[in-house]
Amino acid sequence: MSIACSNIKPPQSNGDLTFINTAETQWRDVPKEPIKYAPKEETVMVSGGLTILQDKLIQAALRSMGENYISIPNPDFESFQKGKAYGNRGQCNPTYFTVGNLVKYLQKLRDEEGMSAEEIVRKYVYVTAGGCGPCRFGMYITEYKKALRDAGFEGLRITGFEHDKGIFQGDEIDDGILNFTPTFFVTLIKAVIIGDIINILGYKMRPYEVTPGSVDDAMKQCEDLVAKAFMDKKSLLRTLWKCRRILEKVVLDRLQPKAKVMVMGEFWAAMTEGDGNYNLHRFLESEGAECIPQPIINRLMLNLWEAERGLHKKEALETENAKVIDFSSVKTRILMKAGKIAIKTHFSLYAKAIGLHDYEIPDMDKLAKLGQEYYTLDCDGGEGHLEVAHLIESVKENIAHLVISVKPFGCMPSSSVSDGVQSLVTSRFPQANFLAIETSGEGAANFYSRVQMALFKAKQSAKEEFEALEKPEHIPEKVHNYLYQPHSEKAGTAAQLIDSLGY
Numbered sequence: 001m002s003i004a005c006s007n008i009k010p011p012q013s014n015g016d017l018t019f020i021n022t023a024e025t026q027w028r029d030v031p032k033e034p035i036k037y038a039p040k041e042e043t044v045m046v047s048g049g050l051t052i053l054q055d056k057l058i059q060a061a062l063r064s065m066g067e068n069y070i071s072i073p074n075p076d077f078e079s080f081q082k083g084k085a086y087g088n089r090g091q092c093n094p095t096y097f098t099v100g101n102l103v104k105y106l107q108k109l110r111d112e113e114g115m116s117a118e119e120i121v122r123k124y125v126y127v128t129a130g131g132c133g134p135c136r137f138g139m140y141i142t143e144y145k146k147a148l149r150d151a152g153f154e155g156l157r158i159t160g161f162e163h164d165k166g167i168f169q170g171d172e173i174d175d176g177i178l179n180f181t182p183t184f185f186v187t188l189i190k191a192v193i194i195g196d197i198i199n200i201l202g203y204k205m206r207p208y209e210v211t212p213g214s215v216d217d218a219m220k221q222c223e224d225l226v227a228k229a230f231m232d233k234k235s236l237l238r239t240l241w242k243c244r245r246i247l248e249k250v251v252l253d254r255l256q257p258k259a260k261v262m263v264m265g266e267f268w269a270a271m272t273e274g275d276g277n278y279n280l281h282r283f284l285e286s287e288g289a290e291c292i293p294q295p296i297i298n299r300l301m302l303n304l305w306e307a308e309r310g311l312h313k314k315e316a317l318e319t320e321n322a323k324v325i326d327f328s329s330v331k332t333r334i335l336m337k338a339g340k341i342a343i344k345t346h347f348s349l350y351a352k353a354i355g356l357h358d359y360e361i362p363d364m365d366k367l368a369k370l371g372q373e374y375y376t377l378d379c380d381g382g383e384g385h386l387e388v389a390h391l392i393e394s395v396k397e398n399i400a401h402l403v404i405s406v407k408p409f410g411c412m413p414s415s416s417v418s419d420g421v422q423s424l425v426t427s428r429f430p431q432a433n434f435l436a437i438e439t440s441g442e443g444a445a446n447f448y449s450r451v452q453m454a455l456f457k458a459k460q461s462a463k464e465e466f467e468a469l470e471k472p473e474h475i476p477e478k479v480h481n482y483l484y485q486p487h488s489e490k491a492g493t494a495a496q497l498i499d500s501l502g503y
């Protein structure tokens with residue numbers, strides 16, 4: 001739906017006659033006056049909103065293809081306030097943060113860099129994710145347009161990839177302006193995957209660094225190397241081997257029993273690194289925890305799983321009604337399978353090169369089986385059944401000492417999952433240490449204090465798990481190297497390491 005009805009007024013009544021004010025019309029998301037947009041060579045594509053590292057790598061990757069592309073800075077509290085000021089009422093938190101962030105960026109171009117609003121509208125295109133919902137994701141593009149109009153940038157082009165239907169382009173965008181080719185997407189996905197891998201390593205290493213800041217320094221060097229490799233079209237595999245040498249030099253003390261905390265929940269709120277979730281990951285690390293983040297690849301795998309399931313259902317309906325072979329759905333199935341294999345292969349090649357040996361891409365079929373008793377697989381808004389499945393998996397496989405589900409204020413799917421279904425899960429799995437927590441953009445003190453309370457129990461569990469193990473007299477130096485991969489069923493890293501030594 002692309003029509004916002006907030007300015008419709010009720011008919012006015014005068015005695016027994018009803019007057020309709022025909023001057024009032026519904027708001028439509030097309031500019032009032034036609035706009036002559038800039039040609040491709042002057043057009044600037046902007047986007048952002050993933051992790052900070054991924055946004056930087058995507059910028060390098062797309063620029064290497066000749067795209068005039070800029071990743072805008074991570075959303076902050078000011079972005080949120082602008083989102084609230086210019087957006088519709090009752091939106092979810094990620095909408096306010098991301099929409100407000102674009103407004104903030106454009107206002108900066110206008111107010112600090114001296115560009116006129118007309119020039120900005122003519123030249124800039126914003127690329128975002130879109131979808132059919134059923135949550136507010138389906139309204140994102142309209143939300144951007146409404147906020148931009150109210151902020152003085154009416155007509156700025158917005159285009160999006162529709163996550164469940166391949167590529168969707170805003171109807172006013174000329175195909176010649178944006179090169180949404182297979183190469184474009186492959187390059188984009190490579191940047192996302194490498195960003196995921198480096199981020200995962202950062203979360204595994206940072207809590208154990210001996211010199212504060214050394215992991216971030218090493219990660220920055222890796223980021224620069226990978227960005228340069230994209231720009232110079234050099235081998236990404238060889239570059240990741242170089243990154244491995246950099247990371248190996250970071251001195252770690254991995255025998256500290258730290259609470260392992262799985263951070264999951266609504267995709268954006270759980271993934272973002274900033275005010276959007278009160279900087280949750282860094283806060284947890286500062287409080288002595290190790291985070292298990294949700295990489296973007298999880299979301300890609302969920303999208304593919306949902307698309308495949310949709311296709312199965314469609315085919316089942318078709319064979320019930322008529323025995324026809326739909327060649328287009330056979331082709332789609334082959335493409336989806338190929339996409340899945342390509343993503344997994346790239347992930348595992350890159351992960352091996354840099355030395356991330358112990359990370360398994362989530363098995364979506366397994367997670368669906370775990371979650372389906374509690375949450376229908378047919379409801380695929382937000383993360384669908386995934387939050388429930390992650391919690392059950394974490395308890396059954398002893399993955400973490402604490403599971404935090406971050407749910408944004410105003411989020412429909414995540415609220416129903418966390419507030420409703422998870423209470424049944426936690427009553428059936430009483431050993432689960434689970435915290436569902438809302439991010440509203442405000443009220444950080446309350447958020448942190450709830451996290452600290454849940455973390456207290458998690459830290460105790462990590463300590464008890466570690467202390468219960470018999471320690472060898474001599475601990476080999478290799479356990480501190482990030483390349484050493486412990487095989488153990490314990491949750492905490494330190495306990496895994498001792499356990500894996502076989503004493």
Ligand code: SF4
Nearest residue numbers: 092135136382411412
């Ligand atoms: S899942 Fe929730 S937070 Fe995310 S876009 Fe949908 S309604 Fe908003």
